[in-house]
Amino acid sequence: MESFSHAPLYAQLAPIVIGLPLLGATILLVAGRRVGRASGALASTLLSIAFVLGVVSFFGVTGHGSQIHLWSWVPLLGFHTGVDLNVDPLAIVMVLVVTGVGALIHWYSLGYMAGDPGYPRFFAYMNLFAASMLLLVLADNVLLLYVGWEGVGLCSYLLIGFWFERPSAAHAAKKAFFVNRIGDFAFLAGIFVLAASLGTLSIPRIDASVSGGMTSGLATVAALLLFAGATAKSAQIPLYVWLLDAMEGPTPVSALIHAATMVTAGVYLIARVHPVFEFGAASLDVVMWIGILTALLAAILGAFEYDIKRVLAYSTVSQIGYMIAADGLSSYSTGIFHLAMHAFFKALLFLGAGAVMHALADELDMRRMGGLRRVMPVTAGTFLIAALAISGIFPLSGFWSKDAILAAAWAQGQYAIWAIGLAAAFLTAFYMFRLYFRVFEGPSHVQEDLHPHEAPRIMTVPLVILGFLSVVGGALNVPGNDALERFLDPVLGAPAAPGAVTDAILSAVAVAVAVIGIGTAWGLYMAPAADARRAALEHRFAVLVHVARRKFYVDELYGYAFVLPGKRLAMWFDSLVDARIFDGAVNGIAAMLSGSGEQIRRLQTGFVRSYAAVFLFGVMVIFTVLILRVAVT
Amino acid sequence: MTSVPVEYYLALAGLMFAVGTVGVLVRRNAIVIFMFIELMLNAVNLLFVTFARMHGNLDGQVLVFFVLVVAAAEVTVGLAIIVSIFRRRASADVDDVNLLKW
Numbered sequence: 001m002e003s004f005s006h007a008p009l010y011a012q013l014a015p016i017v018i019g020l021p022l023l024g025a026t027i028l029l030v031a032g033r034r035v036g037r038a039s040g041a042l043a044s045t046l047l048s049i050a051f052v053l054g055v056v057s058f059f060g061v062t063g064h065g066s067q068i069h070l071w072s073w074v075p076l077l078g079f080h081t082g083v084d085l086n087v088d089p090l091a092i093v094m095v096l097v098v099t100g101v102g103a104l105i106h107w108y109s110l111g112y113m114a115g116d117p118g119y120p121r122f123f124a125y126m127n128l129f130a131a132s133m134l135l136l137v138l139a140d141n142v143l144l145l146y147v148g149w150e151g152v153g154l155c156s157y158l159l160i161g162f163w164f165e166r167p168s169a170a171h172a173a174k175k176a177f178f179v180n181r182i183g184d185f186a187f188l189a190g191i192f193v194l195a196a197s198l199g200t201l202s203i204p205r206i207d208a209s210v211s212g213g214m215t216s217g218l219a220t221v222a223a224l225l226l227f228a229g230a231t232a233k234s235a236q237i238p239l240y241v242w243l244l245d246a247m248e249g250p251t252p253v254s255a256l257i258h259a260a261t262m263v264t265a266g267v268y269l270i271a272r273v274h275p276v277f278e279f280g281a282a283s284l285d286v287v288m289w290i291g292i293l294t295a296l297l298a299a300i301l302g303a304f305e306y307d308i309k310r311v312l313a314y315s316t317v318s319q320i321g322y323m324i325a326a327d328g329l330s331s332y333s334t335g336i337f338h339l340a341m342h343a344f345f346k347a348l349l350f351l352g353a354g355a356v357m358h359a360l361a362d363e364l365d366m367r368r369m370g371g372l373r374r375v376m377p378v379t380a381g382t383f384l385i386a387a388l389a390i391s392g393i394f395p396l397s398g399f400w401s402k403d404a405i406l407a408a409a410w411a412q413g414q415y416a417i418w419a420i421g422l423a424a425a426f427l428t429a430f431y432m433f434r435l436y437f438r439v440f441e442g443p444s445h446v447q448e449d450l451h452p453h454e455a456p457r458i459m460t461v462p463l464v465i466l467g468f469l470s471v472v473g474g475a476l477n478v479p480g481n482d483a484l485e486r487f488l489d490p491v492l493g494a495p496a497a498p499g500a501v502t503d504a505i506l507s508a509v510a511v512a513v514a515v516i517g518i519g520t521a522w523g524l525y526m527a528p529a530a531d532a533r534r535a536a537l538e539h540r541f542a543v544l545v546h547v548a549r550r551k552f553y554v555d556e557l558y559g560y561a562f563v564l565p566g567k568r569l570a571m572w573f574d575s576l577v578d579a580r581i582f583d584g585a586v587n588g589i590a591a592m593l594s595g596s597g598e599q600i601r602r603l604q605t606g607f608v609r610s611y612a613a614v615f616l617f618g619v620m621v622i623f624t625v626l627i628l629r630v631a632v633t
Numbered sequence: 634m635t636s637v638p639v640e641y642y643l644a645l646a647g648l649m650f651a652v653g654t655v656g657v658l659v660r661r662n663a664i665v666i667f668m669f670i671e672l673m674l675n676a677v678n679l680l681f682v683t684f685a686r687m688h689g690n691l692d693g694q695v696l697v698f699f700v701l702v703v704a705a706a707e708v709t710v711g712l713a714i715i716v717s718i719f720r721r722r723a724s725a726d727v728d729d730v731n732l733l734k735w
Binding site (some may be wrong): 604605606607608609612613616 | 636654657658661666727728730731733734
């Protein structure tokens with residue numbers, strides 16, 4: 001732990017990286033209306049500067065990085081929790097993803113949000129989100145991390161409900177907040193377990209002392225509680241339901257918060273405190289299975305969805321499932337690698353979907369699209385690149401990162417995980433190309449009165465940049481070179497990997513499966529007689545299709561199992577506890593006072609002489625008492 | 634020169650105070666009540682002077698001046714009120730002025 005002035009330059013930049021978007025958020029929240037049209041450029045510029053500083057930091061950081069102490073925060077009972085930042089390779093990778101992808105999405109929003117009455121407010125929240133997320137990834141102790149964790153949750157709520165005049169948006173924001181609260185509560189409990197048994201909140205010290213400071217069973221409990229927090233934030237089974245409704249927010253929000261950055265906080269958290277998970281080893285199996293099952297379930301649901309943003313949302317849930325599974329396989333740097341690659345291509349997919357909505361007056365249903373490649377070549381091209389990348393086609397970014405996760409599963413002998421991951425990969429390729437074909441290829445089903453057009457330059461340039469990153473991003477961690485992995489090694493340890501030959505065979509299998517997925521999508525949506533073939537399939541599996549279209553009734557199940565009892569309980573508290581006991585106590589005291597006043601006021605007669613008599617009586621009583629006291633002594 | 638015993642003064646002051654008190658309580662005319670209040674004040678003044686002389690200490694006499702000043706002020710304000718009430722309702726009966734209640 002070093003003080004700010006003694007820290008190396010790259011660590012000194014960290015508080016500034018957090019401070020810049022925080023400054024932007026403060027300015028825009030206080031004087032946003034006065035800043036007006038300039039607010040978008042202001043917010044975007046600040047975050048871009050933060051990105052440049054992050055890059056400078058990236059070239060400075062080595063080994064375990066540097067921990068800097070800014071100021072004391074809670075100097076309590078030997079805890080001495082400070083506002084301390086941990087500037088290490090893992091944090092810097094996350095900083096680059098957050099500021100880099102974040103800045104691109106900010107610039108894109110200049111075009112997408114132009115003309116919205118809440119323009120300054122939008123950028124204020126976006127900058128506040130960036131600041132919170134940066135605090136989350138740079139925090140040196142779990143308490144500070146929790147501040148960032150709640151901060152991003154708050155911004156997510158504010159931005160999902162950005163168009164709060166729409167009841168569905170307000171409802172979705174509430175749902176996201178409630179579901180996240182469940183996870184946050186578990187997370188907080190996990191922090192308490194760690195603090196109580198290890199006596200420290202500092203993450204490096206927790207990581208170092210966990211194996212000596214607590215029993216393996218207790219570590220498992222702490223790890224599972226932290227993971228419960230991660231399942232809410234990262235939208236995993238069983239708390240993934242909020243992310244679908246989160247698509248009510250503006251599309252750049254979906255891209256930044258609900259695809260590229262915030263939802264990956266759970267993956268980051270597990271990697272950050274991985275010694276706790278390693279020591280409570282049973283928790284890793286839970287993490288692994290939850291992750292891979294989420295990947296499969298979300299991929300299945302995504303294949304049945306017609307709303308383009310919801311398809312992408314399921315895709316996000318599914319891809320984060322892969323990352324969580326990588327964490328569960330102790331291949332943390334692989335998970336982070338996929339996180340970064342996913343940030344590129346998923347942000348690109350969402351921004352592309354935003355461009356389509358922009359062109360079609362906010363149309364979301366892919367059945368009313370089609371043939372858009374002819375009018376929107378840039379959007380279609382970049383979207384195709386992202387779709388190929390997420391499907392894991394060689395040599396795009398998604399191929400390297402997803403393949404690494406599947407390879408890690410194989411190398412550890414987790415063949416079931418590998419097989420499920422492969423099945424999810426097949427579905428991923430299928431639903432992505434189902435989406436691509438329906439939106440950009442084939443005959444147009446666009447409504448007559450709409451005239452689709454390519455998005456303005458401010459929106460297409462970020463698309464092209466993200467497209468470029470989606471193509472070459474994999475170069476960060478090509479097998480044999482493993483630059484990212486070696487960079488993260490001091491913090492995360494080396495992941496398991498199979499031999500080169502096995503790896504090559506596994507990759508070939510994965511690519512083949514992806515190609516089959518794309519082919520299936522082509523066969524069902526593009527090929528001649530595709531409609532008839534699709535109808536026949538739907539007829540054959542009518543029940544399955546119906547259940548999947550209803551999202552396996554998970555929302556209904558949660559509604560009856562948790563929401564309805566919760567509402568009943570709240571009603572009961574409202575009618576009995578609140579109305580009778582609390583209101584009763586307050587009203588009772590008030591009634592007592594006014595009732596006694598009603599009686600006592602009769603003493604005030606208005607006759608001056610009766611007052612004088614009372615006065616005299618009082619004086620006589622006082623004198624009598626005084627005289628008696630003198631007489632007694 | 635034979636001095637009058639202190640007890641005489643005390644008895645006279647007590648009597649004046651008692652008369653004043655009873656008068657305030659039983660009379661209804663505001664002017665008369667005022668006069669009885671003056672009587673009570675002067676009873677106290679008499680006590681002050683008596684004790685000042687008895688102890689050879691001037692503090693009591695100084696206090697008498699204060700009482701006189703306060704009494705003068707009180708009479709000024711009080712009489713003004715009584716006059717204005719009398720102008721309104723041609724009566725100085727304190728029992729008629731009983732609206733300020735509840």
